[in-house]
Amino acid sequence: MSARRPLPHWADVALLPVLNLLLALLISGIVIALIGQNPFDALRILVYGAFGYGEGLGFTLHFATDFVFTGLAMAFAAHAGLFNIGAEGQAYVAGLGAILVGLTLDHTSWLLVLPLAIIASSALGAFWAFIPGYLQAKRGSHVVITTIMFNFIASALMIYLLNYVLKPAGVQEPSSANVVAAGKIPQLRQFFPFFGYAPLNMTSIFAVLALIFSYVVIWHTKLGFAMRVMGLNPTASRYAGTSNSRLIMIVMAISGGFAGMLAVNEVLGVQSRIVMDFTSGYGFVGIAVALMGRNHPVGIALAAILFGALYQGGLELQFEMPAVTRDMIVVIQALVIMFTGAMEGLLRPGLENAFILFRPERKAEAVKRETVGTEG
Amino acid sequence: MGFEDIISLLAATVRLTTPLLLACLAGLFSERSGIFDIGLEGKMLAGAFGAAAVAAVTGNMWLGLLAAIALSVFMAMLHAVASITLKGNQIISGVAINFLAQGLTAVLGLAWFHQGGRTPPPPPGGRFPSITLPWADQIHGVPIIGPIYAVLISGHNLLVYIAFLAVPVTWWVLYRTRFGLRLRAVGENPKAVDTAGISVYRLRYQALLVTGVLCGFAGAYFSIAQGSGFVNNMTAGDGYIALAALIFAKWKPVPAMFATLLFGFLDALQIRLQGVPLPIIGPIPVQFIQALPYILTCVLLAGFIGKAVGPKAGGVPYTKEN
Numbered sequence: 001m002s003a004r005r006p007l008p009h010w011a012d013v014a015l016l017p018v019l020n021l022l023l024a025l026l027i028s029g030i031v032i033a034l035i036g037q038n039p040f041d042a043l044r045i046l047v048y049g050a051f052g053y054g055e056g057l058g059f060t061l062h063f064a065t066d067f068v069f070t071g072l073a074m075a076f077a078a079h080a081g082l083f084n085i086g087a088e089g090q091a092y093v094a095g096l097g098a099i100l101v102g103l104t105l106d107h108t109s110w111l112l113v114l115p116l117a118i119i120a121s122s123a124l125g126a127f128w129a130f131i132p133g134y135l136q137a138k139r140g141s142h143v144v145i146t147t148i149m150f151n152f153i154a155s156a157l158m159i160y161l162l163n164y165v166l167k168p169a170g171v172q173e174p175s176s177a178n179v180v181a182a183g184k185i186p187q188l189r190q191f192f193p194f195f196g197y198a199p200l201n202m203t204s205i206f207a208v209l210a211l212i213f214s215y216v217v218i219w220h221t222k223l224g225f226a227m228r229v230m231g232l233n234p235t236a237s238r239y240a241g242t243s244n245s246r247l248i249m250i251v252m253a254i255s256g257g258f259a260g261m262l263a264v265n266e267v268l269g270v271q272s273r274i275v276m277d278f279t280s281g282y283g284f285v286g287i288a289v290a291l292m293g294r295n296h297p298v299g300i301a302l303a304a305i306l307f308g309a310l311y312q313g314g315l316e317l318q319f320e321m322p323a324v325t326r327d328m329i330v331v332i333q334a335l336v337i338m339f340t341g342a343m344e345g346l347l348r349p350g351l352e353n354a355f356i357l358f359r360p361e362r363k364a365e366a367v368k369r370e371t372v373g374t375e376g
Numbered sequence: 377m378g379f380e381d382i383i384s385l386l387a388a389t390v391r392l393t394t395p396l397l398l399a400c401l402a403g404l405f406s407e408r409s410g411i412f413d414i415g416l417e418g419k420m421l422a423g424a425f426g427a428a429a430v431a432a433v434t435g436n437m438w439l440g441l442l443a444a445i446a447l448s449v450f451m452a453m454l455h456a457v458a459s460i461t462l463k464g465n466q467i468i469s470g471v472a473i474n475f476l477a478q479g480l481t482a483v484l485g486l487a488w489f490h491q492g493g494r495t496p497p498p499p500p501g502g503r504f505p506s507i508t509l510p511w512a513d514q515i516h517g518v519p520i521i522g523p524i525y526a527v528l529i530s531g532h533n534l535l536v537y538i539a540f541l542a543v544p545v546t547w548w549v550l551y552r553t554r555f556g557l558r559l560r561a562v563g564e565n566p567k568a569v570d571t572a573g574i575s576v577y578r579l580r581y582q583a584l585l586v587t588g589v590l591c592g593f594a595g596a597y598f599s600i601a602q603g604s605g606f607v608n609n610m611t612a613g614d615g616y617i618a619l620a621a622l623i624f625a626k627w628k629p630v631p632a633m634f635a636t637l638l639f640g641f642l643d644a645l646q647i648r649l650q651g652v653p654l655p656i657i658g659p660i661p662v663q664f665i666q667a668l669p670y671i672l673t674c675v676l677l678a679g680f681i682g683k684a685v686g687p688k689a690g691g692v693p694y695t696k697e698n
Contacts, residue, residue, distance in 0.1 A: 035487035035488075036487070135677065139677075139678040139679050139680075140679065141677035141678050141679070142677070142686075145619070145673075145677060146674055148414065149620065149674050150674075152613065152670045153667045153670050156663040156664070156666045160663040163663075164661065284471070284475070323486065323487050325486060327478070327483045327486075327493075330475050330479030331476060331480055332479075333475055333479070334474075334478075335476070337472040337475065341465060341469070341471075341472065342458040342466075342469035343458045344462070345461075345462035
């Protein structure tokens with residue numbers, strides 16, 4: 001056992017996630033074969049649907065934008081040792097901020113609406129995450145459980161607001177009024193016909209900014225340092241003079257703020273109004289994205305594009321192979337979460353051994369170290 | 377609201393409480409052994425699908441129940457391998473299991489039955505019928521006691537009675553057997569259990585086995601007892617309510633029954649109150665009642681009304697030292 005050596009860095013951050021992804025795809029392929037379809041055809045359709053033409057690519061990047069936000073929400077909290085499972089609810093509530101800015105400033109310009117909507121929705125998302133943060137910091141309730149509860153509370157709250165407050169008179173389904181002018185965030189297809197009908201819009205710029213922002217905050221600020229210390233060892237962090245409870249609340253608020261931005265992308269970028277469940281489970285995809293992306297902004301960007309491709313390709317697949325619905329993507333997502341998150345121990349030891357075995361000089365070194373160890 | 381209405385509201389409460397209670401007791405075994413389990417929802421859903429699929433094909437409710445238990449136990453063992461053997465993160469594993477069940481049941485349901493993810497209603501014999509207890513019809517006319525016996529106590533299906541019977545059984549297992557003592561110990565201090573020469577891993581696997589079986593019962597209840605056939609995502613968050621109830625009950629079996637009865641009652645009330653104005657307060661938005669279990673749980677967790685402290689070793693994988 002003592003011969004176990006940590007993996008080389010590149011294998012840890014790239015090879016292992018890729019192997020776990022392949023394992024997830026392999027099992028999904030078996031499921032597709034079990035229901036009588038050809039998994040290779042499915043993969044071909046999926047990849048073409050996601051990247052093969054402009055509109056597909058536009059959809060892929062649009063979904064990726066959502067997943068960057070929720071992936072960052074998850075990852076940012078994870079660096080501080082917090083498990084924010086409530087991105088879904090935070091984004092849902094944040095929809096209020098997006099639509100209120102959109103409706104109020106509908107007569108102005110999108111240049112005003114976009115930044116203000118981002119601020120308003122992330123403020124609401126932050127608020128919805130701050131409460132569980134406060135409850136953990138000051139009252140000791142576990143943030144995992146409270147964020148789950150807050151997802152359901154958010155859902156009930158939003159259904160109430162959509163039905164009794166936001167719904168304009170004469171409208172049947174529970175939804176808000178439509179933004180018609182400046183409240184609509186311009187979609188890139190207005191400038192590049194290449195994107196067909198894809199809803200990719202200007203909010204994606206903020207996804208890139210959010211990635212850069214999180215990188216700077218996590219690795220190049222005092223706050224980032226303090227939160228990483230707390231994540232690794234809360235006792236040491238307190239000993240070093242950090243107020244852990246204050247830090248928990250700040251980190252949860254920022255995490256919820258990231259999740260909140262999703263609302264702008266969906267509410268003002270696509271729907272032009274709030275509809276029920278516009279978050280469609282994207283908050284939970286963030287869990288897979290953060291795990292797959294190793295909580296690093298670059299990894300999250302790549303993982304978000306991967307999941308964007310799975311979601312868009314999955315839609316295409318549903319057209320071409322009606323037996324393989326989008327639920328298949330949920331299966332892949334579940335397997336990715338399982339293998340990269342919970343069953344990491346499945347491949348890692350084997351991979352570590354492989355690295356020792358297939359590199360003679362490492363093996364010799366390992367043997368030497370072992371021998372020295374036993375002599376000493 | 378007359379007496380008969382109250383009785384029928386309470387009878388609905390019992391019916392809605394049953395899956396919550398089974399899932400809550402399932403979670404109790406897992407969490408008391410030190411394994412967080414937010415995958416109750418997924419296990420129930422898998423069970424519901426298994427029961428519906430097998431009962432629809434064979435027309436046999438017992439085979440359906442068996443299939444539900446088998447699938448749910450499979451999911452529980454997945455959780456066990458991830459969180460006990462591989463020492464993975466139990467929360468993440470639970471999340472994965474919920475999604476796996478949600479996705480797989482939808483994909484397989486569509487592929488096998490071609491009804492948009494539904495399974496056909498099971499043929500006669502494929503569903504747990506309601507049981508009329510002896511003399512229920514005869515004494516229905518007796519004031520007060522009659523309706524209580526005939527409507528509230530009699531007339532449910534077998535799984536309802538099993539769920540409520542599982543409460544004293546769980547209590548007995550937990551507090552009066554060697555297994556229960558060890559189970560409680562392993563959730564508080566696994567090292568002490570290990571030092572006493574008892575395998576922590578084995579105990580936790582056993583606990584998750586029980587969790588799987590109980591979730592299987594709950595799943596079967598959804599699709600071949602209360603309902604008739606499987607519908608996508610038919611557990612509709614009950615696994616999370618059960619989790620909330622478990623915290624509310626402070627991880628104890630008898631309080632678990634009262635907590636799930638309370639949440640079941642809120643659910644029944646919410647269905648009954650759709651659009652009905654109450655005296656003084658006026659119409660209450662049903663969404664508020666729907667959110668109440670979650671709000672109450674948060675309030676409780678925050679220590680505003682009592683304090684909920686879970687098993688001490690919960691969520692920490694056990695590593696035996698060399």
